[in-house]
Amino acid sequence: MAEQIFDYAPAPESRAVVSVRPTYEPFIDGDFTPAKTGEYLTTVNPADEEALAEVAVCGEADIDRAMAAARRAFDTVWGPMSGAERGKYLFRIARILQERSRELAVLETLDNGKPIKETRDVDLPLVAAHFFYHAGWADKLQYAGVGPEPRPLGVAAQVIPWNFPLLMLAWKIAPALAAGNTVVLKPAETTPLSALVFAEICQEAELPPGVVNIVTGAGETGRQLVSHPGADKVAFTGSTAVGREIARSVAGTGKKIGLELGGKGANIVYDDAALDQAVEGIVSGIFFNQGHVCCAGSRLLVQESIAEELLERLKARVERLRLGDPLDKNTDIGAINSAAQLGRITELAQVGVDEGAESWSPSCELPERGYWFRPTLFTGVTQAHRIAREEIFGPVLSVLTFRTPEEAITKANNTPYGLSAGVWTEKGSRMLWTAERLRAGVVWSNTFNKFDPTSPFGGYKESGYGREGGRHGLEGYLV
Incomplete structure (x- = not known):
């Protein structure tokens, strides 16, 4: 009997669940406000080279505004807030992420190029899990093993890569907020859209203005962010070459730093x-x-x-x-x-x-x-x-x-x-x-690429230092 070969019928996910704006501005102090530079870059769908949206390029003045908003929110609202109250906001964000998971999975696939079954079945469940997990830590930091009275650092400057845009955002923002810090985050220039929709989720969750700020742009925007004197913490995930540059720029400034860099596993x-x-x-x-x-x-x-x-x-x-x-x-x-x-x-x-x-x-x-x-x-x-x-x-x-x-x-x-x-x-x-x-x-x-928010992740040697996830990841955002 001849071997039967079964072909898979096309099973495309609908793009109708996603509404992509023609233009996106940075998210600063709770609102989308035009960048001072007046410059834009185009993000494209890597599967067909279709232009998806124009995204603002933030300059020094925009980063100054974002850092000032983050500092103000830390000093007046988020820092003084009780851990139990902060946890409520993180739980709310986690639930909204689950409710909008199909939309976010499609958007991530359009902007990044990875298969929908990965964004749907791996990325989005892990994104929500990180916020749920860290929401639980928000009022228990004294039990994290980092001292009896841990305190937040202040303002975290965070730069994330294009390979897991929303997941890397969750790895960075969730522990920072749980520990009582505020955030200015820059997504990668080729995959900024899911971070900007996350900003909408922050609005939907009624997160206080300035607690999370999203600045967009390319490498120069990232360099200006991590070198900004208003940052108390620098967190970067990306290439080892860029990580070296960041380490040099931060050396001697007193900023706390975490680097998750390349690998050759x-x-x-x-x-x-x-x-x-x-x-x-x-x-x-x-x-x-x-x-x-x-x-x-x-x-x-x-x-x-x-x-x-x-x-x-x-x-x-x-x-x-x-x-x-x-x-x-x-x-x-x-x-x-x-x-x-x-x-x-x-x-x-x-x-x-x-x-x-x-x-x-x-x-x-x-x-x-x-x-x-x-x-x-x-x-x-x-x-x-x-x-x-x-x-x-x-x-x-x-x-x-x-x-x-x-x-x-x-x-x-x-x-x-x-x-x-x-x-x-x-x-x-x-x-x-x-x-x-x-x-x-x-x-x-006897497995590979298994991740869990309760387990720390990080490297040795030129793969960086510091840990993300688990109680070990909280340490990088606490004094």
């Missing part, structure tokens, strides 16, 4: 691992969100005795991934976020070929418009290859082999980064032995 598969389970974890580790994940498992370390069998199963699984319209609920691989990021991925993938590694991609048709890159595996990779050392931030996996657990640890730790790692084995003792020796802020056991 190792995903270690031992010979006793459940291979089908490991394959799913490998796929999730590198192809989730098109590999636009700082903690992606972009280096696969496989024990030599099972490498051939594992790669055969992995390639068969990758062949079944569906690349295409991010709003289609069947889509596994969406669009690359921008032309600039696509260029970097393409360049580093070509470097891998030029340096002698063997490239493999499934046979899939790419859409005619938009920014797309096939999921790619590189074999024959050594630690000297650039694709094994540099963060590509795309759907590109470098495969290396090892013979002994000691060799796996040596290769896994041979990186300037230290954000994440995964270990696949059926032996608990081997799992614990490996995790103890890995220099990574997060080590996943």
Whole structure:
């Protein structure tokens, strides 16, 4: 009997739930007010290059206004407010996020390019969970293990990246508000829309003016924000290169700082691992969100005795991934976020070929418009290859082999980064032995890319310092 192949019928999510304004202004002191610069940038849908909206570029005068509003709100309203009252606002925001989750998921997919099933089933539930979790901490800070009478720092200047726009906003804003701080946040220039809708949610929740301020723009806006003398805390998630610049600018100012930067995570598969389970974890580790994940498992370390069998199963699984319209609920691989990021991925993938590694991609048709890159595996990779050392931030996996657990640890730790790692084995003792020796802020056991607001996240070495999530994440916003 001939093998039957079933095709997936298109299952697009409706765009009707989202109303995108033609123009967006910054959110300062409780209102959307025109930027003083009079300049705008265009945010586009990476799946088809359609222009979505014009977004204001904030300059020094706008940041001054936002910082003044945040300071005023901290001194007169939010700082003196009881933790129980602050918690009520966070609970209210969390409930509104849940009520508007479908709208926000579609908007995030349009602006970012990631599949709707990820924004709907992963991002938005986690966003609401972070606000619910931190709402519970607001009146219990004395039990967080950071001293008997913890106090808020004041005004937090926060800059977030484009790979998880709304989730990174929640990681930053929820603990800051729970601890009693006020916020000026800048979203990435390619994905500002969900942050601006979050500003609408702050209005809907009747959050006091000035507690949350959203300033928009590109790199210069971010530099002006983090260097502003009115900031008591700087929180940044993004590239290691920019993180270095921020650390230099903040040094000696007395500002508290938290940096969550790049990664080159190792995903270690031992010979006793459940291979089908490991394959799913490998796929999730590198192809989730098109590999636009700082903690992606972009280096696969496989024990030599099972490498051939594992790669055969992995390639068969990758062949079944569906690349295409991010709003289609069947889509596994969406669009690359921008032309600039696509260029970097393409360049580093070509470097891998030029340096002698063997490239493999499934046979899939790419859409005619938009920014797309096939999921790619590189074999024959050594630690000297650039694709094994540099963060590509795309759907590109470098495969290396090892013979002994000691060799796996040596290769896994041979990186300037230290954000994440995964270990696949059926032996608990081997799992614990490996995790103890890995220099990574997060080590996943027989899984990958699992997040929870109660668990701290952060890195070592060039992956940054400080933690986000859990009671450890609250410490960065308290004295």
